[in-house]
Amino acid sequence: xxxxxxxxxxxxxxxxxxxxxxxxxxxxxxxxxxxxxxxxxxxxxxxxxxxxxxxxxxxxxxxxxxxxxxxxxxxxxxxxxxxxxxxxxxxxxxxxxxxxxxxxxxxx
Numbered sequence: 866x867x868x869x870x871x872x873x874x875x876x877x878x879x880x881x882x883x884x885x886x887x888x889x890x891x892x893x894x895x896x897x898x899x900x901x902x903x904x905x906x907x908x909x910x911x912x913x914x915x916x917x918x919x920x921x922x923x924x925x926x927x928x929x930x931x932x933x934x935x936x937x938x939x940x941x942x943x944x945x946x947x948x949x950x951x952x953x954x955x956x957x958x959x960x961x962x963x964x965x966x967x968x969x970x971x972x973x
Contacts, residue, residue: 875915882922895948
C-alpha cells in the first residue's frame with residue numbers, strides 16, 4: 866500500500882474520531898482542505914503520522930479542543946474558498962429557486 870493510500874485511511878479515522886468523540890463533523894470537508902488542515906495539526910504536534918494523533922483526540926480533551934479549532938474553517942476563509950461557492954451553486958441555489966421569493970440579510 867502506498868503512503869498516500871495509508872494517509873487517506875488515517876485521515877478518515879482522524880475525522881471519524883473527532884466526530885464520534887466530540888460531535889464535530891468534518892467528514893464532508895473537501896479532502897484537499899481536510900488533508901492540509903490535518904497535516905498542519907500534525908506538524909504542530911510534532912508527531913510523525915495522523916495515526917499517532919487519534920489516541921490523543923480520544924483521550925486528551927485539551928489537545929482535541931485545539932485540533933478542532935485548527936481544523937475549523939474561519940468565516941473569512943469560507944468567502945475565499947472556491948469550493949464553498951461551488952457547493953452553494955450546486956445545492957443551496959437550486960433549493961432556494963423552489964421558493965417564489967427570498968429575503969437575504971447581510972451584516973456589514
